[in-house]
Amino acid sequence: MPTGVHIRDVREQLFGAAERVLLDAGPSALTSRAVTTEAGCAKGVLHRHFDDFDDFLAEFVLARVHRMDAQAAALRRAAGTGTVVGNLTGALTAVFGSAAVAIVALVTFRDELRARLRRTWPAGVPVLTEAAEMIASYLAGERDLGRLDAAADVDTLAFTLIGAGHMLFADRQAAPPGAETVRRTVTSIIAPALAP
Structure with missing residues (x-):
């Protein structure tokens, strides 16, 4: 230009x-x-x-993480509507259908980027941590509404769902999993915690 x-x-x-x-x-x-x-x-x-390329990359990652704020708010509002499995299937597909998997690979790939992100993001991988918090918040809402068992450990469920979702979408060469594959995975994780 x-x-x-x-x-x-x-x-x-x-x-x-x-x-x-x-x-x-x-x-x-x-x-x-x-x-x-x-x-x-x-x-x-x-x-x-930007100060340098790693400064640019850190800002890029954080900007993409903050894009999840609207998605998190929408998912919290969905508590009590539709089905828990359907809401989670949609949320995981939206998270991992975005650049999230590629950003995780980027953060893993670049040591200096990880070091810079640690200054403002002390634990976890930014995109995955934010997604887990989003899912846990939604699950807490469903538990409060009685659609999940009162003893459901929403944090563990959220981490399990995010880990499984990442594994489903991690292969950049293959087509992304279909909605039914994601739904089956979500169902197998969440079914024991659903209220009878």
Whole structure:
């Protein structure tokens, strides 16, 4: 892009480009040059807005984590409606159908990125931790409404659902699992905790 051409919302444009590169080619292909080429801008644009590439990546990951806020609120509002299995199937499909699996691979792939994220995200992998908190909050709501057993350990159920969901969606080469596969997995995990 020629010097002096104004780019609207440059951060989001760069984040969108990073997400596309990450989804198309994986974490090893995610370089500052790949991002700026995908975004259609000069490499210097990225470095004017971020201290370095790992600073950019940390901001990218956190921006994608914060996108889950609306999804978490919608899932909490769904408590008491539909079925617990249906709501969880939809939530896991939405989480892992996004860039979440690729972001987990990116965080695992880059030591410096993990170190930077630890400054503001002290435990866990950001996307997975946020997803587990979202699921646990929803399950607590269902437990409060009596649709889950009063003794249900919502945190353990949430971690189990997130781990299983990640395993289902982790293969970047194969097609994502169908809704029935996700539903069967959710059912096998959640069925013992459903209120009779």
